[in-house]
Amino acid sequence: MATPAPDVPKAIKVEHVSITYQTALQGKQTLVGTLSRLRRRRKIVKEIRAVRDVSFEVPRGSVLGIIGHNGAGKSTLVRAMAGILPPTEGRIEVHGRVSTLLALGVGFDRKLTGRQNVVLGGLASGLSRAELADKYDEIVAFAELEEFMDLPMRTYSSGMQSRLAFAVAVTMAPDILLIDEALSTGDARFKRKSFNKMRELCSADRTIVIVSHAMKSMRELCDEVIWLHKGQIKMYGPPQKVIKAYSKFFSIDVDEDPAEEDVVSEEDV
């Protein structure tokens, strides 16, 4: 796939974006905890600079891959593009309706049925009832969960949950699809099916951003790849080149265990 011509309008513009957030070192913040800390005058928040001065553009209709090891800021960046986390500095401009397939998957209440979760999740992300009614059967058919939709989601296996999440995200036909670590879901057959669906979406005029460790599929699907390292762009370019450099970087990085990760990623899809 060739890099799109420069006059193609941009779907996503990310300009000098930094994302810093504070997390409590203690698991949860409590009233009692805060009062006792006030007395001891101790602060227990840690500042995390997840993304540092990142700029790039995604032309409409192209597929961008984001790679990098765990904690490199990939998920944070994708959440910022989805409008879930506001950037601390910089600006993100998104043209079009976004559908997200993020690591946490579909459904926010495991006590509710699959059907209720699909409807509520769809309405929350801005779809109309008519659109949902139209697409519902297609989602269920793709996920192959016909007889499970009226059962509470706590009865679903993790594979079934991710199948449903994938089906919702790809069926909703958004302008922009953001996918975080969700390329390889379900059993081998469903993996194949979802990969084919991804390839179909990627070759259609869809703007897609994929975060994944599955290098083989990234090489096949993406037009361009960003390598994120400690919150900064280490490399940006055609997939072959970036992935090659990335793999090489890990084989000399003695602190990590690249061999194992590589094996996994090569086998994924």
Next chain:
Amino acid sequence: MSTDVTTPAHDPAATHDPWADALEREVNVYEPHKVGLPPIGDYLRELWGRREFAFELARTRLRTQNYGTVFGMTWLVLSPLMLGLVYFLLVSIIRGGHRPEGFLAHLLGCIFAYYLFSDAVRPASRSVVGGGRLINNTAFPRSLLPLAAVGTSFMRFLPTLPVLAVILVATGRPIDANVLWGIPIIVEILLLTAGVSMFFAALQVYFRDLGNFLPYLMRMWLYTSPILWLVDQVPEQHQWLVYLNPLAPMLAAWSDAVTAGTAPHPAWLIGGLAWGIVALVAGGLFFISREREFAVRL
């Protein structure tokens, strides 16, 4: 219900130029914020645009609490009714059997109205913390979560109204045009409930043990409201104290209009409206100014 009518722009098979609709597409810009408010106009538009989500969530919650069946509906009415009877017994014992005229109707009517408030605030305070998966995955106005809890509570409140009517008739209270004053009073209670719900929902994100403290606060709120007692029993020089409790003027007016069948005192109506608006604006602004931070706090 046809696909072609609702989503023509997204059909990849469409023959039109894919970039032609560039100007019509929605554009979102995400920029940094301090602890401040997003543009309120845009926020409210977005909120209104996603209202179906809050309705659906309210309905779904009601149904999963087993209130979809007639049997479940019975409990919806029975539990405030039984609580009211327990308090009636308690007050009768404490007062040695003396009670004001029409006290049973007043007590039950006010308990039902109080339930509209407290049944929303408790689940609403958990709504943001409990909605972590959705908040981490989807961008939408977060205030829809506590507002859905208010919606559920209102749906639970409605079937208690016919029961209240039966009680009024059974205790010989007249039902006349003054009952219609109940409608603006319910609106006032809903304004207050929405404001308090959003306030506690946001506060719970920062103080996770709020849930331990809230039942006691709600219990105090019950006792300091004119439910187990009548506003008329408060000595003249202490009447102003009633206005310190936002719920008190509303319930005083409610008791007048619905259970006593008289036009409520204008001061109570106005006092209740003032509290309702103050609570909604203050609670709403607190929530909205904080909500963009929720995704990293959960």
